Amino acid sequence: MEKILEIKDLKVHFNTFAGTVQAVRGVSLDLYKGETLAIVGESGSGKSVTSKALMGLIPKPPGEIAGGEILFEGKDLAKLTEKEMQNVRGADISMIFQDPMTSLNPTMTIGKQIMEGIIKHRKLGKTEAHKLALELLKLVGIPNPDVRIKQYPHQFSGGMRQRVVIAIALACNPKILIADEPTTALDVTIQAQILDLMKNLQKQVDTSIIFITHDLGVVANVADRVAVMYGGKIVEIGTVDDIFYNPQHPYTWGLISSMPDLDTNEDELYAIPGSPPDLLNPPIGDAFAPRNPFAMKIDLEQEPPMFKVSETHYAATWLLHPDAPKVEPPEAVKKRMKKSPNKKEEN
């Protein structure tokens, strides 16, 4: 598969009065053409900051890209000036934000907001831009586009607004679409509609999607590959089947078992103890070690490298070291592993 984006050892810091917050601490990631990569993790794990760095949306100051490269079509996005970045943003890479209530301008008609990017990046005239905007509204499934195009955001429901936001993001046929929790603010039924819409559109316009979320159900629905982030790092990455049916990192185990599915009947839900690490003073060794029931001595001393599980699957945990003791994953994870489609065929 063709690589479209390559992130190498990205580091993002924020300088605050209390000290430097190391929000992203060395993320390396490839994005392939036409795939959907989901980034999961709890708040503060650095998933949103990573995506904002790709868009050049890190406020500087207090933020800074402290190291690493973001390679897109031979350019390093981390080193572009704001002017240069403006030609990329919205044209080659565009973004769908979490909250459709606040990401639209309340004083502009939605037609104008869609046309804004088209006129700027595709250098089209007003009439042509208007035509294209109408087509986009049709594409994202908004009924009566000729009427709706003249309306303001407050006249739309949440789900409809998110469709408008998607239309704006798609206006310039971006090569990469970053969706930062696009359905978190929506109801389940509307969420299902928007996810279906995004999947269909992806097939039609052939774009790569980076999907940021903390909802593993949504991940299972949309993703081809999954990256699990914790404490500003990727701790496990693999195909969606690798992550759900053969997870290796104790944090991934914790995430999976703390989410009940409809068969969960255990008396006690597994909860990851403690709280996320303080990235002002990142812990030495494995950042997850203090919350990890499987932690070993080395976890507190030395950071684990990425161990290869298979061609597509990597995880950063010392448990994968050949000298590590064999541990049994929690019950809920073992149950999940048994549901694997490959396992079913074997049986």
Place this chain on the structure above:
Amino acid sequence: MAGTQEKLLEIQNLKQHFNIGKPNEVKAVDGLTFDIYKGETLGLVGESGCGKSTTGRTIIRLYDATDGKVVFKGEDVHGKKNRSQLKSLNRKMQMIFQDPYASLNPRMKVEDIIAEGIDIHGLAKNKEERKQKVVDLLEQVGLNKEHANRYPHEFSGGQRQRIGIARALAVDPEFIIADEPISALDVSIQAQVVNLLKDLQKQHKLTYLFIAHDLSMVKYISDRIGVMYFGNMVELADADELYSNPIHPYTKSLLSAIPLPDPDYERNRRRIAYDPSQHDTSEEPEFREIRPRHWVLCTTKEFEAYKQEFQNKES
């Protein structure tokens, strides 16, 4: 858990309308009837705007009901009451709110937030007892006594929700309404709070009304689940029964929309769309018991059709 079938709360034809008589009148809750049994957890689900939060708030008398009755242990919650009657009612019913950031007064210390109810109801004889009570409550919800002298902004979302829970427990209530208590929290923290709520229920023999839109979490915590749509309850059944045998088309559609953390299931998922016009409109639908403990909102004709559906399923 729903072994004892003693009714704690009866809700009869409850209505809550806003802007009555004006063109923008909203019938947020329109004729709800259901019971809550002692010691159970009743989950209430539905999309935003269906009236589930309004139901919770009306039950606890944060809103004055437009019509209908809420009977708590044989006593009507609404209607004229003097201060002491209200006070004793408020002690038995408490609420946990959705947003742990907005529901705690930023100018009050945690100790005073938790002890507010204790002070109002005069549950502590002196300062030492008050302090001791607060420390006990903090420990019960997994915090410690050092936290008593801090302010809310010093805590994370999960910890704040624990403070909210401690505040609700302070007056020793029997019934707690939890309005989306976990939806503002991170996944890993959600499980902690849900476990805490379950433990406390066992220790204090609490009854919960658990309002949420995360259907898998609701299934996990609830004994029975009610599904709301447009101010009405369309289906009410035991949690397992509702998920394995949904009858009302809206429930089916809602269940088919939940994304589950299982990629194989997701690839083969079929979404069912809900079309309100498919209903029989020849008469007003009523809430009918289709199987023991399984209630559905339907007309006579639909009632027969649904029953038929069941027989076909079983044979």
